[in-house]
Amino acid sequence: MGAEVFHEIWPVAARDFVTAGEVSGRIKRLLKQLGVDAGIVRRLAVAAYEVELNIVIHSLGGEMELKITPETIKLTARDNGPGIPDIDMAMREGYSTASDDVRVMGFGAGMGLPNIQRNADGFGIESSPAGTTVTMSFALQ
Secondary structure: OOOOOEEEEEEEOOOOOOOOOHHHHHHHHHHHHOOOOHHHHHHHHHHHHHHHHHHHHHOOOEEEEEEEOOOEEEEEEEEOOOOOOOHHHHOOOOOOOOOHHHHHOOOOOOOHHHHHHHHOOEEEEEEEOOEEEEEEEEEOO
C-alpha cells in the first residue's frame, strides 16, 4: 500500500440526531475536493452515512476513521457498545433493532449494514458487547 494521502478520525455522538450525517458530509466534500471519481464518492457517501447513523442510533458513541492512499480509501467505524448480538440477522435487509422513537423519525429500516456491504469493495464487521467495528474499503485503481 502506498503512502497515506489523508488520515483523520472524527467523533460521532450517540443519539445526536441534530448533527447526524455531518461526518459523512465532510467525507463526501473532501473526496470531491481531492478529485475522487464521482461513482466512488457516491458509493462511499452512502456507506459513510449508513454507518454514521448506525453509531448514532444503536451505540453509546464512537468514531469514524478515514485513510486515503493512492490505491485505496479505507473507512473504519468503531463504537463503544452495546454490540450486535446476531450479525447474520443484522445483515438481512429489513431486520432492525431500532426503537419506535427512532423509527418515527424515519430511521431504522434495517437497510444500513446491507447498504454498506453493497456499496463497498471490501467489507468487514466485528462485534462484542464492548463495541462494533465496521471496515469498508474502496479501490481507487
